[in-house]
Amino acid sequence: MKEKTIDYLLRTTWLAVNKMYNEEAAKFDTTMATGFTLLSIDPENGTPSTSLGPIMGMEATSLSRILKRMEELGLIERKPNPKDGRGVLIHLTEFGREKREYSRDRVLIFNETVRNNISEEKLKHFYEVTEVINELISNKKIYNQKQTVLK
Numbered sequence: 001m002k003e004k005t006i007d008y009l010l011r012t013t014w015l016a017v018n019k020m021y022n023e024e025a026a027k028f029d030t031t032m033a034t035g036f037t038l039l040s041i042d043p044e045n046g047t048p049s050t051s052l053g054p055i056m057g058m059e060a061t062s063l064s065r066i067l068k069r070m071e072e073l074g075l076i077e078r079k080p081n082p083k084d085g086r087g088v089l090i091h092l093t094e095f096g097r098e099k100r101e102y103s104r105d106r107v108l109i110f111n112e113t114v115r116n117n118i119s120e121e122k123l124k125h126f127y128e129v130t131e132v133i134n135e136l137i138s139n140k141k142i143y144n145q146k147q148t149v150l151k
Contacts, residue, residue, distance in 0.1 A: 006133075017110075024106055028099070030073075033066050035103035038075065043097060046089035048081060075099055 021032035040055050041047045047055070053063045067090065070076045075096035081087035092100060115123065136142050 010133075020110075021106065025103075028102060030099060034070060034073075034075070035099070035106070037063075037066050037070060038092065038096060038100040038103050039107065041076070041090055041092055041096075041100070043092055043100060046079065046091035048084075049078070049088045049090050052090060070096070 018032060021035065025031050025035055036056060037052070040052060049067070052058075052067075053060050056063065067076065071078065073095075074093055077091050077093055078088045079091055081089045118126075
């Protein structure tokens with residue numbers, strides 16, 4: 001059997017997590033993307049629409065579609081930013097707050113279950129490894145170097 005690559009393990013694990021969250025969200029006629037967006041919005045003060053994409057690591061186009069759908073479902077409302085007349089704040093509606101709590105509970109259950117099944121030492125190593133991978137990517141130390149041909 002061939003050894004599995006790091007990217008393969010990351011991708012398949014994330015796809016499994018994504019599927020799990022989407023199956024759970026479907027029970028309440030929503031999606032993981034909607035839940036993630038709800039969790040990224042400040043429930044007290046709202047969040048500037050321009051800040052939401054970077055907070056979530058999403059492109060503006062994808063986020064715009066999600067926000068439009070969330071507004072249609074009555075989860076959010078857009079209000080002018082009192083500190084910046086050109087900007088818009090995304091606020092949760094009461095219904096959005098309820099769905100946010102549901103999403104928060106699902107994330108906490110996932111994290112608690114993983115923590116109960118993996119030692120603290122292994123989790124510490126997991127965090128260290130993901131941090132290094134993210135640093136390598138963000139500092140362009142993987143593909144922005146002199147490429148070598150693998151044989």
